[in-house]
Amino acid sequence: MSAESIQEVTKLLQRWSGGDADALEELTPVIYAELHRIAKSYMTRERENHTLQTSALVNEAYVRLIDWKTAKWENRAHFFGVSAQLMRRILVDFARKRPRVDDEAVRQVLIEEALVVSSEKHADLVALDEALNELAKFDERKAKIVELKFFGGLSVEETAEVLKISGVTVMREWNKAKAWLYRELNNA
Numbered sequence: 632m633s634a635e636s637i638q639e640v641t642k643l644l645q646r647w648s649g650g651d652a653d654a655l656e657e658l659t660p661v662i663y664a665e666l667h668r669i670a671k672s673y674m675t676r677e678r679e680n681h682t683l684q685t686s687a688l689v690n691e692a693y694v695r696l697i698d699w700k701t702a703k704w705e706n707r708a709h710f711f712g713v714s715a716q717l718m719r720r721i722l723v724d725f726a727r728k729r730p731r732v733d734d735e736a737v738r739q740v741l742i743e744e745a746l747v748v749s750s751e752k753h754a755d756l757v758a759l760d761e762a763l764n765e766l767a768k769f770d771e772r773k774a775k776i777v778e779l780k781f782f783g784g785l786s787v788e789e790t791a792e793v794l795k796i797s798g799v800t801v802m803r804e805w806n807k808a809k810a811w812l813y814r815e816l817n818n819a
Contacts, residue, residue: 637706637707640658640661640707640710641704641705641706641707643657643658643661644658644704644706644707644709644710645704647704648702648703648704655697662693662696662710663689663693665711665714666689666692666693666714666718667685667686667689668784669711669714669715669718669783669784670685670686670688670689670692670718671685672784674688683722683725688718688721688722691721692714692717692718692721695717696710696713696714696717706792708785708789708790708792708793709793711783711785711789712778712779712783712785712789712790712793714783715778715779715782715783715784715785716778716782716783718782718783719760719778719782722756723756723757723760726756726757727757758816759812759816762812762815762816763777763778763812765815766808766811766812766815770808772794772796772804773804773805773807773808773811774808775794776790776794776801776804776805776808777805777808777809777812779793779794780801780805787801787802787805
């Protein structure tokens with residue numbers, strides 16, 4: 632997306648936040664396409680026979696986002712950061728509603744496995760979500776970076792923009808967060 636397009640999306644988001652329904656109409660195709668990209672990123676990490684389809688995840692997130700009438704969107708990165716968080720919640724809620732596997736089937740999860748495709752993604756996603764919640768208790772910024780980069784598919788630059796920190800800081804915190812999650816998931 633070009634810098635001009637990013638600025639245009641930011642202007643439309645701000646107009647929409649101000650109550651301009653026409654801005655939402657102009658914004659919808661752009662939002663929907665980007666939400667689909669984020670959802671597709673999420674779904675590629677899920678098991679092959681996942682019953683929640685990418686389009687269903689996009690639609691659920693979209694409906695919740697447009698119903699969020701009090702939101703004041705700062706910019707494109709802020710909007711899609713919130714979208715990523717919302718999709719994470721939808722997927723984790725979906726995973727928690729699925730029947731649990733037998734205790735014998737439970738195994739330790741490496742962070743690399745939790746961040747890549749696995750045959751038991753719903754269990755891994757719940758474990759990763761729980762670990763992220765623990766991380767957030769003592770280091771909210773690291774947890775937010777993982778959420779934005781992993782769940783939201785945001786780039787280092789976009790993550791830095793959302794959190795108002797440098798890209799170097801994002802990478803340093805991302806690496807520390809991955810190390811902490813690796814340790815946490817292996818001790819589970």
